Amino acid sequence: MTDHALDFALKLEPLGEGRFCGRTTPEYWNMGGPFGGITAALLLRAVLDHPQRRGRPVAQTVNFCAAVGEGGFEIQVRLVRDGRSTQHWQVEMIQDGRGTVTTGSVVTGAERETWAHAPAAPPSAPAPQTVPVMPTEGRNAWLAQYEFRVMEGRERFDLEPPGETASAASRLWVRDRPDRPLDYAALAGLADTFIVRILLVRGYFTPVATVSLTTYFLADEAALVRQGTRPLLGVADARAFRHGFADQSAELWADDGTLLAVSHQVTWYKE
Amino acid sequence: MTDHALDFALKLEPLGEGRFCGRTTPEYWNMGGPFGGITAALLLRAVLDHPQRRGRPVAQTVNFCAAVGEGGFEIQVRLVRDGRSTQHWQVEMIQDGRGTVTTGSVVTGAERETWAHAPAAPPSAPAPQTVPVMPTEGRNAWLAQYEFRVMEGRERFDLEPPGETASAASRLWVRDRPDRPLDYAALAGLADTFIVRILLVRGYFTPVATVSLTTYFLADEAALVRQGTRPLLGVADARAFRHGFADQSAELWADDGTLLAVSHQVTWYKE
Numbered sequence A, B: 001m002t003d004h005a006l007d008f009a010l011k012l013e014p015l016g017e018g019r020f021c022g023r024t025t026p027e028y029w030n031m032g033g034p035f036g037g038i039t040a041a042l043l044l045r046a047v048l049d050h051p052q053r054r055g056r057p058v059a060q061t062v063n064f065c066a067a068v069g070e071g072g073f074e075i076q077v078r079l080v081r082d083g084r085s086t087q088h089w090q091v092e093m094i095q096d097g098r099g100t101v102t103t104g105s106v107v108t109g110a111e112r113e114t115w116a117h118a119p120a121a122p123p124s125a126p127a128p129q130t131v132p133v134m135p136t137e138g139r140n141a142w143l144a145q146y147e148f149r150v151m152e153g154r155e156r157f158d159l160e161p162p163g164e165t166a167s168a169a170s171r172l173w174v175r176d177r178p179d180r181p182l183d184y185a186a187l188a189g190l191a192d193t194f195i196v197r198i199l200l201v202r203g204y205f206t207p208v209a210t211v212s213l214t215t216y217f218l219a220d221e222a223a224l225v226r227q228g229t230r231p232l233l234g235v236a237d238a239r240a241f242r243h244g245f246a247d248q249s250a251e252l253w254a255d256d257g258t259l260l261a262v263s264h265q266v267t268w269y270k271e
Helices: A005-009 A036-049 A141-145 A186-189 A197-201 A221-229 B007-009 B038-050 B143-144 B184-189 B197-202 B222-229
Strands: A013-016 A019-023 A056-064 A072-082 A086-095 A099-109 A144-151 A172-176 A208-219 A232-237 A246-255 A258-270 B011-016 B019-023 B056-064 B072-082 B086-095 B099-109 B146-152 B168-175 B208-217 B232-237 B245-253 B259-269
Touching: A005 A036, A005 A186, A019 A036, A036 A056, A036 A099, A036 A186, A036 A208, A056 A186, A056 B056, A056 B099, A056 B208, A072 B099, A072 B232, A099 A186, A099 B056, A099 B072, A099 B184, A099 B208, A141 A144, A144 B143, A144 B146, A172 A186, A172 A258, A186 A208, A186 A258, A197 A258, A208 B099, A208 B208, A221 A246, A221 A258, A246 B232, A246 B259, A258 B208, A258 B245, A258 B259, B007 B038, B007 B184, B019 B038, B038 B056, B038 B086, B038 B099, B038 B184, B038 B208, B072 B168, B099 B143, B099 B259, B168 B184, B184 B222, B184 B259, B197 B245, B197 B259, B222 B259
Parallel strands: none
Antiparallel strands: A013 A019, A019 A072, A056 A099, A056 A208, A072 A086, A086 A099, A144 A172, A172 A232, A208 A258, A232 A246, A246 A258, B011 B019, B019 B072, B056 B099, B056 B208, B072 B086, B086 B099, B146 B168, B168 B232, B208 B259, B232 B245, B245 B259
């Protein structure tokens, strides 16, 4: 535990029997609630803190059911299945007066060596220190908790409508700010730092929300330790925006070319 | 309800209060249990059959916790959140003596018209009738319930090890066999017809299992009706195989170029 804003935001107190309590923090505030990535990291942290947990995170799905309010929350963790290769967990975040605001599932798996193969190649990128850091002043608080060095993709979406339709693709270096050694909870948060694509495409603000987020963790803990505090290379893109919903997929790469995580989400938009 | 094997496999009897019962069918049998796509379709069907369900499926995650045994099962559906734009559902499949074998979540959303944009273009493909149908004789039963016309990607994986490492990518036309009008439950099944990629890559059988499957439904019901019984264009690929787990992503396109669904999964492999 450090005094990093992330560690402070991920502070959970065990209440026993798979129950934990915590509080939202202003540093990770988004528009009408906490940044989704911090909620994902909290649900993962609760599973990782469970005394029966074995192995590392393999998959996480988070369903954002309702706005999380400012203040306290409880996270309830249930081990549904304790198998030889995997453990299956169900997680819920509950708030007084709001009921269940988030549901999720986590799969953990044993660390072991197997045949390995990496058909996907990392995207090309100049060294992070050669790319300017995106300014985050005057924007939603959570953005300032990350250092974004954007190589491709619109950085701002405060144009007057109608903006020019732009690409949904981003390529950037990203890490926690101030820098912090990478771990799975941080990675779960980083996986959601790719702005909801419609804002990039249209260039102006319109009500949006992540509906469901799924992250696959494809690296062992040693790869995270190797990466340490250095920026991750991220890419994201969307396939289709239609009938008020859109998908997007992102990849997070270590700077040695190891794919650390892939993350997919479906987002809601109003107009 | 027709006498199609899919409709027979998806037959659920309501037990009241979000509980349904059904039975596995031999037609969709895989190696050590039912084909994962039929389980996904069943969980979706249970949500769609729930009297409180509004709107169409938007997202589904299925966690394959344990092998589903031959015979009866119960599906329990819980409406966690009934919002204006989305409904959030939790689903579990339970078997006597086995407990919870599958968990899942489903998000449904209202059908409505909005701004639309399709940055992803459909893959190129020759007309389906010009591509030979993949033989499925002597293989796991479920394969015979689909008509695969493979344009790219290894079709068999019964080589003696060591096979030559091949691409993880597939491009194919696929539909239910015999052909059947497309609906969301069928689409949920089709989304899992992309063979676990490690078998294609290595070319020989090795123990594998889908751990978690997430499908986003990006089309309204009208698009499914338009597609009717004609083959869908599918592509799939994997990014990384490491430490006993691998990811894969697939897209299912209507033949008019509409992206109907994207599907992601993380798979376990033994060696």
